[in-house]
Amino acid sequence: MRADYVLKRFGIFLIIVWAAATLNFFLPRLSPQNPVREKLTQQALSGGYLQSGIQEMVKEYEAKFGLDKPLWAQYLNYWDDLVHFQFNYSIVSYPRTVLSMMGEALPWTIGLLGVTTLLAFLIGTFLGALMGWPGAPKFISNYLLPPLLTLSAIPYYVLGLVLLYVFAFQAKIFPIFGGYAAGVIPNWSSLAFWWDVAQHALLPALSIILAAIGFWALGMRAMMVTTQGEDYMIFAEAKGLKGSTLFLRYAVRNALLPQVTSLALQLGHILSGAVLVEIVFSFPGIGTMLYQAIRANDYFVTQGIILGVITSIGIATFILDLIYPILDPRITYRRA
Amino acid sequence: MANSTVNNGAKPDILRVEGLRVYYDTPRGSVKAVDGISFALKAEERFGLAGESGSGKSSMALAVMRMIKPPGRIAHGGVWLDSRNVLALPEEQMQRLRLAEIALIAQGSMNSLNPVMRVRDQIIDGFRDHDLLLPRREMEARIHELLERVGLRPDVADMFPHELSGGMKQRVCIAIAISLRPKVIIADEPTSALDVVVQRQVMETLRKVQEDLGASVILVGHDMGLMAQFVDRLGIMYAGKLVEVSPVADIFTTPRHPYTQMLIASLPSLEEKGEFRGIPGLPPSLLDVPPGCAFHPRCPHAMDRCGTEEPLMKEVQPSSWAACHLL
Amino acid sequence: MASVPTAAAQSLPVEPSEGGLGEKLRGVLGYMRRNPPLIVGLVLLLSLLLFCGIGALVYDLNRARPLSVPPGLPPAADYPFGTDNQGRDLFAVMVAGTPLTLRIGLMAGFIGLFVGTVLAFVSAYYGGLIDTIIRGVVDIGLTVPGLLVMIIIAIAVKGNLSVEQMALVVACLAWLYPTRTIRSQVLSMRERAYVQVARLSGMSGPEIIVKEMLPNLLPYLLASLVGATASAVLASIGLEALGLGPLESPTIGMTLYWVIYYSALLLGMWWWFIPPIVIIIILFVGLFNLSVGLDELANPRLRRSV
Numbered sequence: 001m002r003a004d005y006v007l008k009r010f011g012i013f014l015i016i017v018w019a020a021a022t023l024n025f026f027l028p029r030l031s032p033q034n035p036v037r038e039k040l041t042q043q044a045l046s047g048g049y050l051q052s053g054i055q056e057m058v059k060e061y062e063a064k065f066g067l068d069k070p071l072w073a074q075y076l077n078y079w080d081d082l083v084h085f086q087f088n089y090s091i092v093s094y095p096r097t098v099l100s101m102m103g104e105a106l107p108w109t110i111g112l113l114g115v116t117t118l119l120a121f122l123i124g125t126f127l128g129a130l131m132g133w134p135g136a137p138k139f140i141s142n143y144l145l146p147p148l149l150t151l152s153a154i155p156y157y158v159l160g161l162v163l164l165y166v167f168a169f170q171a172k173i174f175p176i177f178g179g180y181a182a183g184v185i186p187n188w189s190s191l192a193f194w195w196d197v198a199q200h201a202l203l204p205a206l207s208i209i210l211a212a213i214g215f216w217a218l219g220m221r222a223m224m225v226t227t228q229g230e231d232y233m234i235f236a237e238a239k240g241l242k243g244s245t246l247f248l249r250y251a252v253r254n255a256l257l258p259q260v261t262s263l264a265l266q267l268g269h270i271l272s273g274a275v276l277v278e279i280v281f282s283f284p285g286i287g288t289m290l291y292q293a294i295r296a297n298d299y300f301v302t303q304g305i306i307l308g309v310i311t312s313i314g315i316a317t318f319i320l321d322l323i324y325p326i327l328d329p330r331i332t333y334r335r336a
Numbered sequence: 337m338a339n340s341t342v343n344n345g346a347k348p349d350i351l352r353v354e355g356l357r358v359y360y361d362t363p364r365g366s367v368k369a370v371d372g373i374s375f376a377l378k379a380e381e382r383f384g385l386a387g388e389s390g391s392g393k394s395s396m397a398l399a400v401m402r403m404i405k406p407p408g409r410i411a412h413g414g415v416w417l418d419s420r421n422v423l424a425l426p427e428e429q430m431q432r433l434r435l436a437e438i439a440l441i442a443q444g445s446m447n448s449l450n451p452v453m454r455v456r457d458q459i460i461d462g463f464r465d466h467d468l469l470l471p472r473r474e475m476e477a478r479i480h481e482l483l484e485r486v487g488l489r490p491d492v493a494d495m496f497p498h499e500l501s502g503g504m505k506q507r508v509c510i511a512i513a514i515s516l517r518p519k520v521i522i523a524d525e526p527t528s529a530l531d532v533v534v535q536r537q538v539m540e541t542l543r544k545v546q547e548d549l550g551a552s553v554i555l556v557g558h559d560m561g562l563m564a565q566f567v568d569r570l571g572i573m574y575a576g577k578l579v580e581v582s583p584v585a586d587i588f589t590t591p592r593h594p595y596t597q598m599l600i601a602s603l604p605s606l607e608e609k610g611e612f613r614g615i616p617g618l619p620p621s622l623l624d625v626p627p628g629c630a631f632h633p634r635c636p637h638a639m640d641r642c643g644t645e646e647p648l649m650k651e652v653q654p655s656s657w658a659a660c661h662l663l
Numbered sequence: 664m665a666s667v668p669t670a671a672a673q674s675l676p677v678e679p680s681e682g683g684l685g686e687k688l689r690g691v692l693g694y695m696r697r698n699p700p701l702i703v704g705l706v707l708l709l710s711l712l713l714f715c716g717i718g719a720l721v722y723d724l725n726r727a728r729p730l731s732v733p734p735g736l737p738p739a740a741d742y743p744f745g746t747d748n749q750g751r752d753l754f755a756v757m758v759a760g761t762p763l764t765l766r767i768g769l770m771a772g773f774i775g776l777f778v779g780t781v782l783a784f785v786s787a788y789y790g791g792l793i794d795t796i797i798r799g800v801v802d803i804g805l806t807v808p809g810l811l812v813m814i815i816i817a818i819a820v821k822g823n824l825s826v827e828q829m830a831l832v833v834a835c836l837a838w839l840y841p842t843r844t845i846r847s848q849v850l851s852m853r854e855r856a857y858v859q860v861a862r863l864s865g866m867s868g869p870e871i872i873v874k875e876m877l878p879n880l881l882p883y884l885l886a887s888l889v890g891a892t893a894s895a896v897l898a899s900i901g902l903e904a905l906g907l908g909p910l911e912s913p914t915i916g917m918t919l920y921w922v923i924y925y926s927a928l929l930l931g932m933w934w935w936f937i938p939p940i941v942i943i944i945i946l947f948v949g950l951f952n953l954s955v956g957l958d959e960l961a962n963p964r965l966r967r968s969v
Contacts, residue, residue: 016803024815153951155897157904158943161919161928161936169928176929231447238401238442239512240434241465249461250450257452265805272810276901279923294818294905302818306811317806329496330451 005331009321013314020310024303025078082307098304101289106308109285112201113274116208123209124216125259129252131217132224135243144217152214156273160207160280167203175200177282204281208274219262223255230254257328264320267313349416350552351377351400351438351520356413358395358404367622369395369408371576374649377520377552382543384563384584385556387573388619393556394443396573397524400554401440402430418519435462438520439513441506446529448509449497455508456493462515482511485548486541503534507541514545521546524556539566560603564588569655572596575620575630578649582656592658594635629661637662701956707949711761711942718758726752727759727913738934745934748925751913757938760913761946763826765892767899767914770830772892775837776884779891782838783845784872787853797842804839810901812836817907824909833898840894841887848883852876886957893950900943915939915946 130136131145151159168176180186180196188194227233228251236250278287286305293301325331358370369392377383387393398404400415402422415422417438425433434440442448450458459479463469470478480490486507497505506526513521523542527535539562546553555567563570564584571581572595580593591597598615617634620626626633632642639661647659695702726732729749738745744753786797816832817824824832852858861871902908903916904923918939922928927935 012803016806019803020807020812023812149951150948153947154944155900155947157901158940158947161940164928165933165936169931231442232450234398234403235440235442235448235509236450237403238434238440239462239465240431240436241461242431245461245465249453253452254450268806268808271808272901275808275810276904279905290814291905294814294907302814306815309811310807313806313808328452330498 005325006322009318013318016314016317017307017311021079021082021307024307025075098301101301102286102304102308105284105286105289108283109274109278109287112204112208112278112283112285113271116205116274117212117270119205120209120212121216121263124213125220125256127213128217128220129224129247129255132221132228132255133247133251135247141221148214148217150214151210152212152218154211155276156208156211157276157280159211160204160277163203163207164280174203178284200281201283204277204283207277207280208270211273212270215266216259216262220255220259223258224251227251227255257324260320260324260327264317264324267316267320271309271313348379349376350379350381350418351554352414352416353396353400354414354416356396356399356415357411358392358399358408359411360408362407362623365623366411368392368576368625369622370399371625372413373573373576373578374413375571375578375581377554379519379552380546380550381569382546382553382555382567384567384570385554385573386558386560386563386570388558390619390622391573392576392622393558393573394524397440397522397554397556400522401434401438403440432466435513435518436466436516437518438522439516439518441509441513441521441523441526443524443528446502446505449505451497453496454493455495455497455500458508459493459512459515462512466516468516478515482515483508485514485545486511487537501534502530503537506530506534506538510538510541510545514549514551517549518551520552520554522554522556525558526555527559527562528557535562542566560599572599575625576622577630578659579631580658581649582658586653586656592652592656592663593631593660594637594662595631596658629659698956698959700952701960704949704951704953704956707945708953711945711949715758715761718754722755722758724755724759727755735932737932744938745932747918747921747932747935748927749921753918753935753938756913756918757915757942760915760918760939761942763912764896764899764915765946767826767830767833768892768896770827771833771837771895771899772888774830774834775839775891775895776841776888778834778838779841779887780845780884782842783849784876786842787846787849788868788872798846801839801842804836805843809836809839809898813898813902814905814907817902824907826909826912826914829899829902829909830895832902833895836898837891837895841891844887845880845884848880849876852879882957882961886954886961889950889954889957893947893954896946896950915942 127140127144127148131141164176168174178200180193180200186193233246233250236246241250275287275290277283278285279291282288286309290302290305292298293305353376354374356370356373357368360367360369371392373392373396375383385393385396395404395408399410400422402410402415402425404410410423413423417433422430422433449455456479459482460469460475463475469475479493483490483492488504488507488511492500492504492508497508500508510526521542526542527538530538542553543566545551553567555563557563567584569581570584570587572579572587572593574595580587580591580596582592587596588600591600595615598613602613602615604612615634620630620633626643627646628644629635629638629642629647632638635642641661645661647661649657649659650663652658652663729751732742732746732750732752734746734748734750736742736746742752742754744757746752747756782797786794813832813836816835820828820832858871858875861875866874899908899914900916900919903914904919906920906924908914908916908920910917919936922936922939
């Protein structure tokens with residue numbers, strides 16, 4: 001793999017992170033609201049404190065959070081913190097740090113998202129490949145296509161709500177919310193705990209998978225159709241190759257390339273959808289944490305999560321960018 | 337319909353096509369790409385099939401390989417390879433036939449090779465799917481030998497198609513086409529999109545491998561100059577039908593059919609100077625072929641009969657056939 | 664090199680067009696049969712609009728405000744869709760909210776498309792550094808999860824958003840995808856003969872764009888508008904469900920927010936969350952089919968059997 005290709009991709013990754021972090025920094029500061037003041041005022045009101053000492057307290061906290069310095073100094077501080085992974089404290093759950101909160105929630109999200117996206121992509125692509133191949137059984141394209149098409153139009157969380165209602169609420173087969181039963185202490189070495197987690201994760205996973213399969217299947221089917229029009233398919237058939245060889249090594253293998261590109265481009269969209277699904281199911285991942293942070297005006301948590309997520313997507317895209325030349329030998333040479 | 341004895345008897349026929357019709361069904365009607373073609377190919381013969389774009393030549397090639405896909409269909413006729421009825425074979429046997437007995441060098445060499453597979457693997461999979469796979473070392477030797485035959489270096493085997501030039505890609509296609517030693521090679525416009533120098537190389541390669549193998553070649557195309565240099569016999573197609581079949585020298589010196597005559601007359605020559613002469617009018621749409629002789633609207637010698645009765649192939653001279661009411 | 668004279672474009676015989684309304688109608692219907700998604704999409708969306716239109720005529724939409732009716736009631740004769748926990752009549756909410764949601768989507772989609780078209784033309788036509796910059800921004804912008812960026816923006820604009828402001832927030836990202844797709848369309852059009860001719864005949868850049876390219880691009884722009892609207896609606900509902908939308912307006916997304924906020928599911932208030940879900944499904948399936956149908960109209964594909 002050529003060095004300049006890797007460097008270019010890495011450069012893009014850095015730009016993404018920089019842009020997101022900068023946006024993250026500036027936008028909230030554009031509004032006249034002061035989160036610290038608000039939070040303190042809120043707490044003072046709920047706790048019944050007198051307003052008299054508020055101003056001094058605010059100044060103290062502002063100094064602590066560095067909000068009293070000029071903007072450019074704050075910006076530099078911001079970057080200093082970021083590089084040291086100092087995402088600051090949560091205003092709501094003080095003194096917990098944002099980082100530790102995220103660390104707790106992230107594995108759940110990665111687990112859910114990773115598994116479901118992979119499954120949806122693989123199953124959807126496989127189905128799509130069959131649907132796009134004239135030699136495959138017709139019932140797949142006749143009976144599977146319309147429902148998959150319809151499902152792909154529906155946002156993930158809407159499907160989640162439907163599933164939640166039907167299976168969790170009415171039929172009472174699956175639990176309604178959470179990552180595991182309430183009151184249970186997570187014990188990752190216990191099989192029973194894993195089973196509990198699996199039950200709780202099934203509906204959220206299903207809503208993502210069902211909604212996403214249609215998209216991948218449609219895309220792959222379209223790619224298969226395009227690929228079959230290519231000249232090398234004609235020559236391959238003229239070589240007397242078997243149907244399975246033509247299907248796998250010629251059609252699917254080539255149709256897969258734009259499909260993987262599509263995956264890289266869709267990552268952001270999939271994540272957005274997953275966040276909302278988590279909220280619907282109160283799944284203990286980044287999504288639910290984000291929701292609660294927004295509702296409670298927990299500034300730093302929100303910022304931390306968003307930045308973390310954007311960075312993760314940047315990393316994932318970067319990895320996919322590195323995988324792509326392995327699949328398509330033409331890529332590295334195009335840069336020349 | 338024209339009958340099938342369009343050959344001169346001495347060597348056996350390796351391929352026989354009789355009354356072949358290939359139609360494409362569209363909402364507007366049937367496009368008659370091939371409308372009753374018959375000819376025979378002898379062993380070790382080089383036969384050319386010439387015609388304008390849209391005259392049905394490529395459909396002919398695909399039909400012989402039984403690779404016509406919907407909405408196209410073989411509406412009528414027969415194809416016999418070495419006395420075996422190709423059109424009646426079960427699909428599995430047809431697959432075995434392809435490449436092993438009859439090979440196609442398809443049009444569009446630029447894109448005929450799988451972009452994500454190395455040349456070596458694309459040669460090997462022909463062997464594999466015909467159950468002729470050899471142990472690794474012998475396979476390597478075979479690949480090198482094939483590449484050498486078409487004038488390519490052995491290290492081409494490791495390359496991907498996009499690393500090769502147009503001429504090299506075409507020669508790889510030829511190497512693949514001869515890899516299982518077929519009896520018939522159909523080359524469909526093998527040199528389009530190549531420059532003249534490379535064209536010559538490719539045609540020379542083709543000639544060499546054909547002679548080495550003792551195979552027969554059908555060269556489909558529209559380049560009369562190539563035909564003149566390469567083929568033994570030449571068939572002229574017009575509007576899906578064969579209008580003349582003769583030894584190539586006769587086609588150029590004494591063309592019988594008016595279309596062929598005007599065709600030859602339109603070719604620029606190095607000796608004379610003068611104006612370009614074309615053939616007035618346009619070839620008919622294959623949806624709506626004129627009744628009787630398809631050429632009659634443009635023929636300077638057309639008679640009343642030409643508009644109603646379709647002319648049959650006649651042996652105007654020994655092994656020279658043409659379909660025209662004038663003869 | 665001598666070759667058989669090749670014919671000019673072999674055209675299929677042209678059928679003389681017969682005027683008359685009957686002929687045209689039959690032609691339109693025939694086309695519709697060949698393009699089912701277009702019909703499905705139109706039917707679904709028109710039914711939604713009809714629902715809202717007729718509902719607005721026969722029903723008192725003021726009941727979509729909180730505290731206008733007794734809270735928490737299941738569907739009954741007086742309240743066809745029941746009421747929610749804040750005293751809104753849910754039927755009124757649906758009738759009033761759907762057009763609002765659509766309006767946000769259309770506004771954002773329109774702005775996104777407009778900005779996207781301008782940028783696409785600038786980028787494709789003038790090329791060079793401008794093109795590289797625009798393309799870079801678009802590529803990076805599309806990689807990032809849009810919802811999250813919009814969350815940042817929405818939080819920054821915190822306060823009571825109006826429907827129009829909501830549309831603007833969504834529009835901030837809505838122009839990215841149209842810019843990319845329209846740019847590639849313009850690039851392929853730029854090399855076409857009629858553009859070259861226009862350039863040779865001395866037309867200025869902007870003139871060519873407006874007089875030659877735009878008219879040809881219209882069907883594609885229409886298809887893109889539907890697509891942009893769909894994704895804008897998706898984004899706006901997502902933001903609203905998080906609580907970052909126009910809190911006072913009874914849009915579909917806000918309804919979902921209150922559903923989640925009050926745990927309507929746990930309380931068994933099925934009449935509260937089923938209507939918005941059904942409307943969302945109809946809306947999205949309709950928009951999706953319409954966009955597929957329009958795409959087919961803009962770029963007819965001569966696909967046969969697969």
